[in-house]
Amino acid sequence: MLDRQEILDLLATYCRGLDRLDRALIRSVYADDATDDRGTFQGGPDEFADFAIAVLTPMVSTHHMLGQALIEFEGPDVAFGEVYFQAQHKLADGSDFFVAGRYVDRYERRAEGWRIAHRSELNDWVRTEPAADQWFRDTPEALRGARGTADLVLRRHELRTR
Amino acid sequence: MLDRQEILDLLATYCRGLDRLDRALIRSVYADDATDDRGTFQGGPDEFADFAIAVLTPMVSTHHMLGQALIEFEGPDVAFGEVYFQAQHKLADGSDFFVAGRYVDRYERRAEGWRIAHRSELNDWVRTEPAADQWFRDTPEALRGARGTADLVLRRHELRTR
């Protein structure tokens, strides 16, 4: 169960890395000799982190939400995962690009902990919609998700009761 | 792991409270001295429960779905969480209001168990769409989600095999 939780935290950390544009965080979830294959990209962890930052930076915002993860252990140091996700991308022109898919992963326990040894992103469903909304009408800037260091999640240790 | 599970149940209970319009359930997940900040609202747990019920009641239905939760413990009685969500709101005029965001939370263990001590709702993505569907065409009334006491989840202990 602890191994499983460590892997789940890895999956969530990956999404935080993408959505906050944090290259080091994206890189940290992969083993040094990992491979990543998503059709538009194939390569190792450093190349993937560079690719992801390059693709995502021009967008206005992204939200990578994970659903169920079916994780199977093959011995104490290897596991496979099928992880459902939905990703919302607000593009620079205001249009929306949606993807519903799955990550199909191999995890390996290394000296530094569990890491992604291989990730494939599968797309089950995509859709693009033209701009249709006044962006964040009701949300003051302080409570909009931000990329980089302005996001509240990076200041979470300051949160206090009254 | 048990602390983590207790916090996950708290997060799910919050959504059940919103979607079933159950003020007591919403209130129950907050510590008495908790604070909630979501831009359009800032205040304590009683004010937030009142605010949520007032905002949600005129809507036709809502669905607050949670994704990954990255929970970090700071000692035995304090934890921080980043919780992904997508919320669908069917408004009174039939239009749809979507939000994809995150809750950034501080949890504290109190005498009565883990509670939300602070919650901020961050919005990463919003979109409004005009009415586009015949609402619940194929779903008999008994199997539509209901708000308040008609919903099947409140009668779940009657569920039996054949």
Place this chain on the structure above:
Amino acid sequence: MLDRQEILDLLATYCRGLDRLDRALIRSVYADDATDDRGTFQGGPDEFADFAIAVLTPMVSTHHMLGQALIEFEGPDVAFGEVYFQAQHKLADGSDFFVAGRYVDRYERRAEGWRIAHRSELNDWVRTEPAADQWFRDTPEALRGARGTADLVLRRHELRTR
């Protein structure tokens, strides 16, 4: 916690069965005397597996993503669950049918493990959208989700690092 995890894996297996059009997998999560009620269908596990395959087969693709599961145990061998889901269906004509709802379940531990003894699907929100996208523009065929044996998840044990 282990019982809870076994039930979560059952919930994820159900979705894998639907989205990969795997009748045996769908059937496997139900107890032999289980009941399923979703308005448009009421019946036992074999009838449900047949119904699901018949309804889903003409579609282009589906993606059933699970959110939070609030699971309550009633003794060591019975539990109730409220499980949030969002389902995306790409229909044969290219249009998209979305459902946001909940499964309200009774689980029972049988000789073979935890099984769904009763499942009701509740719909909280539905929406249909006309075809609006070039399907899978950027995704090479190998990395599209497939139904049946072509999907990568069925070859996951071949995944290797470089």
